[in-house]
Amino acid sequence: MAKVAVMGSGNGSQAMAADLTLKGHEVRLYEMTDFINNPNTKYVFDNKQIRLEGRAGNGIATISCVTSDIVEAVKGAEVIFLPLPAFSHDYYANLLAEVAEDGQIIVLTPGNLGSLVFKKIFSDKNVSADVVFCETATLNYDARILDPGHVYVYDRNYGIKCGVLPASRSSEVYEILKKYYNEFIPCEDVLACGLHSLNPCLHLPGCTMNAGRIERSKGDFYLYEEGITPTVAKVMEVLDAERGSIVKAFGYELMTVAMELAEGREPRTIWEEVNGCQTLEFIKGPTSLKNRYFTEDIPYGLVAWSELGKMLGIPTPLIDSFIEIGAIIIDEKPRETGRTLKKMGINDMTIEELKKYLGH
Incomplete structure (x- = not known):
């Protein structure tokens, strides 16, 4: 069982947290305090459960940790997934720069070249942790939250282009990501991936x-x-x-x-x-x-x-x-x-x- 962190509590984040949990991984789901009172988020915070239906499988996932404490969310996580819109990247880059640990992989799904934004912000903040950035060309799930605690996946996306920064570490990163997803197709680098966010x-x-x-x-x-x-x-x-x-x-x-x-x-x-x-x-x-x-x-x-x-x-x-x-x-x-x-x-x-x- 691997420990992973999933940022956010929207459609893609809840689908990912539920899917990875049902696959046997220990998932920590993080959301900012500003959004906890949203009914769809509050239910998950209160019950730690997400009902998953559709093309990602069916079942009720009990999430290991649902938190607004970023340290609790990412501590010891092998991969930090961000199934979030691009306008959130600056905020999360600054947030994760304070808590990232050696050996972690930060994956933007999708990236829209956000991995370059993360690299710049981590550099500007003199982050010493050995972190690798990764981005995909699209989200893994076409999903919608139907009711609080209930997310439906209309379709799974396969053959998703994926880039690694730095590109020289692509092979090792893809081997790790295979634990979670088999649908990633390696790109030459994150720029090639970002240019294929269609x-x-x-x-x-x-x-x-x-x-x-x-x-x-x-x-x-x-x-x-x-x-x-x-x-x-x-x-x-x-x-x-x-x-x-x-x-x-x-x-x-x-x-x-x-x-x-x-x-x-x-x-x-x-x-x-x-x-x-x-x-x-x-x-x-x-x-x-x-x-x-x-x-x-x-x-x-x-x-x-x-x-x-x-x-x-x-x-x-x-x-x-x-x-x-x-x-x-x-x-x-x-x-x-x-x-x-x-x-x-x-x-x-x-x-x-x-x-x-x-x-x-």
């Missing part, structure tokens, strides 16, 4: 081009079934092509959105892959323009891609257009608040310097 391409064209429908529908909107039309899919193809140019310029092997959706088959167009896809057609939402499809994918996805394009001298006109339109939608300045090269600690680096920084 949510901005999957979400933003359909959401932005259907902003009026989202506002008007009051929650009755199906992104893939009604929001992705042939025209919207064409825009997705161009957006994905701009991302692909950045991926190729760094020398990484490219997986397109269509290839991701094809899951090993010969890929068709994005429209052909989305149209009638049974795993996508019943997904509802977003319910408002404040959804993370906007507030996360724009500042922490598109902004990072745009800045990496500038580093390489690659134009990204459609990515930049969605950032500008998105700034109005979310009433924010994403180029100031988002995932910039400076916040990732890689500004003013040459490509060679960046590769060395990544651990090659």
Whole structure:
């Protein structure tokens, strides 16, 4: 039995805590005191139980430790999992920098290049613990909390790209992660992984081009079934092509959105892959323009891609257009608040310097 820590108490965190517990691991679930009174969180704090249903299995998991004490949560943990949105990464990097121990692996699921943010903050704080950072391209679970103490997994994600920082320690990290998940596919490094976090391409064209429908529908909107039309899919193809140019310029092997959706088959167009896809057609939402499809994918996805394009001298006109339109939608300045090269600690680096920084 291995000891692991899971940060947060949202959909992904509760699914992960329950799943890993039912697999026989000792799980410590951590949540900030600010969120303990949320009904879904309070139930788990009071009862230490989560009922898991769906494609991750079925059962009632009794969580070993549910706490708002970060020391209690991470002490002796082999792996610290963060199935959290990107906007939480700065907070958790600062929090974990104070308590991380030698030999621990910090895994962001997904990362959106947040591993670079963690590395910078740990460096700025002169953390001496020998910690390895790791990030995935997406979350392991498509899950929703149905009721307090009850989480349902609609689908499990397999073949998930995963990168390690430093890259030189990838082999040892993957061997450890196999104890918990078999679905991770090694990437060359965390940058390759972050550039394959495909949510901005999957979400933003359909959401932005259907902003009026989202506002008007009051929650009755199906992104893939009604929001992705042939025209919207064409825009997705161009957006994905701009991302692909950045991926190729760094020398990484490219997986397109269509290839991701094809899951090993010969890929068709994005429209052909989305149209009638049974795993996508019943997904509802977003319910408002404040959804993370906007507030996360724009500042922490598109902004990072745009800045990496500038580093390489690659134009990204459609990515930049969605950032500008998105700034109005979310009433924010994403180029100031988002995932910039400076916040990732890689500004003013040459490509060679960046590769060395990544651990090659």
